Amino acid sequence: MPFLEVEGISKSYGSTKVVDNVSFSIAEGETYGLLGPNGAGKTTTISIIVGILQRDSGSIRINGKEHSVTDKASKAHIGFVPQQLAVYPDLSAVDNLRFFARLYGLSRADARRRSEEVLEVIGLSDRAGETVSAFSGGMARRLNIGIGLLNRPGLLILDEPTVGVDPQSRNAIFENVKKQTGEGVAVLYTTHYMEEAERLCDRVGVIDGGQIKAEGTQRELVSAVGEDDTIVLRMDGGRESAIRTLEALPETKQVSGEGSEITMLVADARAVLPQVLDSLTQTGTVLRSVEVREPDLEAVFLHLTGKALRD
Numbered sequence: 001m002p003f004l005e006v007e008g009i010s011k012s013y014g015s016t017k018v019v020d021n022v023s024f025s026i027a028e029g030e031t032y033g034l035l036g037p038n039g040a041g042k043t044t045t046i047s048i049i050v051g052i053l054q055r056d057s058g059s060i061r062i063n064g065k066e067h068s069v070t071d072k073a074s075k076a077h078i079g080f081v082p083q084q085l086a087v088y089p090d091l092s093a094v095d096n097l098r099f100f101a102r103l104y105g106l107s108r109a110d111a112r113r114r115s116e117e118v119l120e121v122i123g124l125s126d127r128a129g130e131t132v133s134a135f136s137g138g139m140a141r142r143l144n145i146g147i148g149l150l151n152r153p154g155l156l157i158l159d160e161p162t163v164g165v166d167p168q169s170r171n172a173i174f175e176n177v178k179k180q181t182g183e184g185v186a187v188l189y190t191t192h193y194m195e196e197a198e199r200l201c202d203r204v205g206v207i208d209g210g211q212i213k214a215e216g217t218q219r220e221l222v223s224a225v226g227e228d229d230t231i232v233l234r235m236d237g238g239r240e241s242a243i244r245t246l247e248a249l250p251e252t253k254q255v256s257g258e259g260s261e262i263t264m265l266v267a268d269a270r271a272v273l274p275q276v277l278d279s280l281t282q283t284g285t286v287l288r289s290v291e292v293r294e295p296d297l298e299a300v301f302l303h304l305t306g307k308a309l310r311d
């Protein structure tokens with residue numbers, strides 16, 4: 001049973017549908033990415049799940065039960081890290097955590113204990129007493145994530161958590177997310193960065209104009225849109241005979257050569273690579289290098305929406 005089940009949620013402003021019949025589910029320990037450009041409807045979808053906004057229709061189940069934002073137990077399943085920083089700049093990191101832990105209803109002693117644990121998780125234990133206004137953007141964002149972890153949520157929702165963050169903090173954020181999924185937390189992660197969706201998410205929902213256009217693992221999405229893989233082979237000589245060998249393989253869609261390089265298109269490079277290497281070895285071709293290029297989510301997005309993912 002999935003931990004989060006979103007079914008057919010919609011939201012309109014006036015006559016504009018900004019979330020249009022969106023459905024997806026996330027299992028325990030799974031990271032699900034909502035990938036789409038600015039204005040696609042990611043924040044609105046999240047705001048509905050968190051309860052900041054009301055949906056016009058659709059249903060949400062968490063841990064098998066109808067999710068109601070007025071139900072404390074239901075809300076306690078969710079840890080939410082908003083796009084905008086929601087920390088007090090004049091307080092220290094530890095005081096921020098203790099304050100929010102008390103807001104979540106933890107006793108004073110539990111709030112202290114949990115704040116120390118969370119500082120450890122987000123890697124800020126040695127900066128705990130420093131005022132947040134002295135933090136870098138990335139450190140403040142890690143603290144923001146820490147607040148989302150205080151109540152040990154089963155579902156962690158992060159809205160574009162790496163925007164404007166330095167590479168080191170970005171990696172720390174990724175590690176935090178992986179640590180959480182390792183402990184069984186279901187993660188909903190929105191981004192307009194294809195690389196993040198590819199690196200972090202088990203499954204991705206491609207969202208545009210309020211609609212989920214396609215969903216699956218990167219591999220599934222790429223094969224669904226029918227983009228071919230490319231294999232680039234470099235060799236010292238014998239290019240023409242190698243091309244003839246490769247053209248004879250049943251899986252080959254296209255082969256072309258230039259200089260010491262051969263480029264071939266196939267549906268699934270990983271599946272045919274052993275055969276490609278075998279047949280070239282048999283005909284005496286000496287390879288210098290082999291490179292496999294699989295189509296990325298950018299190509300998928302372009303294919304599905306007719307536009308680029310980037311701003």
Ligand SMILES: Nc1ncnc2c1ncn2[C@@H]1O[C@H](COP(=O)(O)OP(=O)(O)OP(=O)(O)O)[C@@H](O)[C@H]1O
Nearest residue numbers: 013018036037038039040041042043044045160192
């Ligand atoms: N209160 C509102 N009134 C009218 N339109 C709104 C309102 N809030 C959001 N929208 C519109 O809804 C659409 C979806 O916005 P949303 O913030 O969910 O997108 P997003 O994918 O999260 O993008 P971003 O990363 O820029 O936040 C946008 O076209 C936005 O202009």
